[in-house]
Amino acid sequence: MPRATPVLGPAAVDVTLDVNGHARAIHIRPQRTLLDALREDLGLMGAKKVCDEGTCGACTVLVDGRPVYACMTLAVATAGRAVETVEGLAHDGGLHPVQEAFIAHDAFQCGFCTPGQIMSVVALLRARPDVTADDVKRAVTGNLCRCGAYPNIVAAALAAAKRKK
Amino acid sequence: MKPFAYVRAGSVAEAARLLGKGSAALAGGTDLIGLMKGGLAAPARLVDLTGIDGLRGWTRERGAGLRIGALTPLVELEESEGLARHLPIVREALADAATLQLRVMGTLGGNLLQRNRCWYFRDQAVPCWLKGGTRCFAVDGENAHHAIVGTDGGCNRVSPSDLAPALIAHDARVSLASARAARTIPLAELFTDPALHRREEHTIRPGEIVTQVVIPDSALQRRGTYVKAMDRKAWSFALVSVAAAARVRDGKLRDTRIVLGGVAPVPWRVEAAEREVDGQPYSDAVAARAADVLLADAHPLKDNGYKIPLAKELVRRALARLAAA
Incomplete structure (x- = not known):
């Protein structure tokens, strides 16, 4: 006999998320998006809430290493999967090479899209260290920048890729 | 929510x-x-x-065709070198589909079952016909993205999927399963014929899930291509898309399929158009005749007449690309 699958909710349930390598227990209703869980329940404000409809990419985080829109992802559905946010990139007080490259290349103005842009670039460079400008543009197609910092975002990503090699 | x-x-x-x-x-x-x-x-x-095992990934067995699990993420279909060898049109169709984030999240089954993007339909406050209301608000409203053909005076939505035309051009069949039964139907029949005046976009029944898409061996002999026009260079639904597939020899196309997205409430195919092409040495005039047949019943609305010349040009480009390959 296969064991019965538990039905969660609609009342709040205990869920344990794996966020930036740490197990984080939260008590949420199933309709909580991953974005709201990160921001409201876990205090991780890096992923931004802008369109909240899977259009702008400001909420981009990595799930099992691949970029997703946290605003269109249910937190309960990510239990057991590895979630990474921009807060998890810095180590031992040092910024991640992609973060450093964004600063060095002035790859933002208002900065609101930046955590999402960075997560998309981090995922790209982990998968393929050798990238072209077209690869970078394709990787951040789903991350809108209203300031128009795109040329510098591409330059930053290429510089980070070069440094990584 | x-x-x-x-x-x-x-x-x-x-x-x-x-x-x-x-x-x-x-x-x-x-x-x-x-x-x-x-x-x-x-x-x-x-x-x-x-979390269901067995509905993710694809297999190719001679005699059983190419089977793609409905829960395969779009990004896996796009990145698979093996799939690109068997069915290159899939990678082409996904190249300009949505964004990487959405292709990571989205699945084959979900792509086929996605609901239309009509802004009147998507606005909760608008009681349009598809949602049980009395009329279509696009027909005399803002209708630049709406259907030019196949509406039969009803809903003017367009089929938004990039994969559906590409797969139908390769005679795809889709399997559905419920607690009681399983069935496999031509993929084209997953989409509700607008002439039936049913207030739904898909023929999937309550309690059913899509389990797989199957491409028969015979259709894998065809070369296929997908062309898509958008109102910007990326991250947009098709204004018009054309999936074309054929067996090509000596510059002649045979066993041709032409399926349009973005022009009708369903992926739009007219078999008589394909007969204009079959067995003929390719020329732009042949492509123009096929496009004329495809759009013979077109009735553009106030803002979407541009889709007719756009569709004709994309049909030409798709067929010319097949003939030249």
Whole structure:
């Protein structure tokens, strides 16, 4: 006999998320998006809430290493999967090479899209260290920048890729 | 979003059993969560299919065709070198589909079952015909993105999927399973014929889930190509798209399929158009005749007449590309 699958909710349930390598227990209703869980329940404000409809990419985080829109992802559905946010990139007080490259290349103005842009670039460079400008543009197609910092975002990503090699 | 219960199914049988009245199946969620946030869907229970083994990935066996699991993420279809050798049109169709994030999240089954993007339909406050209202608000409203053909005086939505035309051009069949039965139908029949005046976009029945898409061996002999026009260079639904496939020899196309997206409420195919092409040495004039037949019944609205010359040019480009390859 296969064991019965538990039905969660609609009342709040205990869920344990794996966020930036740490197990984080939260008590949420199933309709909580991953974005709201990160921001409201876990205090991780890096992923931004802008369109909240899977259009702008400001909420981009990595799930099992691949970029997703946290605003269109249910937190309960990510239990057991590895979630990474921009807060998890810095180590031992040092910024991640992609973060450093964004600063060095002035790859933002208002900065609101930046955590999402960075997560998309981090995922790209982990998968393929050798990238072209077209690869970078394709990787951040789903991350809108209203300031128009795109040329510098591409330059930053290429510089980070070069440094990584 | 209204509160709902969430359950992760471990098998097709369990999913089918859990999908009772008021339930909805959840895969990537990229459309469903948006519909729920917008007040267009309010399921009492979400049955998460993504944990089901065996519905992810593809297989190719001679005699059994090419089978693609419905829960395969779009990004896996796009990145698979093996699939690109058997069915290169899939990678072409996904190259300009949505964004990487949405292709990571979205699945084959979800792409085929996504609901249309008509802005009147998507606005909860507009009681359009498809949502049970009395009339279409696009027909005399803002209709630049709407249908030019096949509406039969009814809903003027367009079929938004990039994969559907590409797969139909390769004679795809789709398998569906419920707690009671399983069935396999031509993929084209997953889309509701607008002439039937049913207020739904798909023929999937309550309690059913899509389990796989199958491409028969014979259709894998065809070369295929997909061309898409958007109102910007990326991250946009098709204004018009054309999937074309044929066996090509000595500059002649045979066994041709031409399927359009973005022009009709369903992926748009007219078999008589394909007969204009079959067995003929390719020329732009042959392509123009095929396009004329495809759009013979077109009735553009106020803002979407541009789709007729656009569709004709994309048909020409697609067929010319096949003939030249």
